[in-house]
Amino acid sequence: MAANNPIAGLNKIFDNRIRLGVMSILMVNDAISFNDLKQMLEVTDGNLATHLQTLEEENFLKVHKGFVGRKTNTTYSVTRAGEKAFNEHIAALEKIIKGIK
């Protein structure tokens, strides 16, 4: 194994830009709604929903189905595992970036 392999520490889940975006938003904002994410990332709802599902299946985020009055209000936040995995991914990215400069 090449010890200097720059991409070895990257997480495949975060190769996708939308999932990377979702995570980066949720790392600094607690409990963001589906609609907010959709607007922030400028994606279709079907597309966003599938990526959120992927992230949820990986246990990287959790869903809170709540209500505002009688209207459903779904929010998302990162799990401990998601935080850990994302930080590791970011660390790998930083290593790549540092290698360049």
Add this chain to the structure above:
Amino acid sequence: MAANNPIAGLNKIFDNRIRLGVMSILMVNDAISFNDLKQMLEVTDGNLATHLQTLEEENFLKVHKGFVGRKTNTTYSVTRAGEKAFNEHIAALEKIIKGIK
């Protein structure tokens, strides 16, 4: 358009980890051979070849088919356009990372 869209500045070409790895290596090393890249990134040659082709078609890198003695020695290096595009991608990544911390 959401002005705070964190993923807007990312380049689709560099979403792929192998292409990201190739570029990050070539940004700091001039004239790296096919075999060196293959070993550094731990990929199959078919896989590497197609990603190099993609990068070449985008005009992000150029190929030098040279010789060591009478043996072929192909090396790769980034183009000006590749350098620019990659730096922009890295800048977008850094912005995402900075947003997190």
Add this chain to the structure above:
DNA sequence: TTGATTTACTTTGTAATTCAAAGTGCTTTT
């Protein structure tokens, strides 16, 4: 000199991924 190996690929075929669009069910607004 014959056979194995290396380099730098290309070709092939499959599997996975990504995405938009349309549909669903519930609620709210008009």
Add this chain to the structure above:
DNA sequence: AAAAGCACTTTGAATTACAAAGTAAATCAA
């Protein structure tokens, strides 16, 4: 009552990614 919004799911098509096998020219090993 009708239209629109929210939070999805389903569908299907297109793109992408990948390993494995094949190729051609050269080198090295016996």
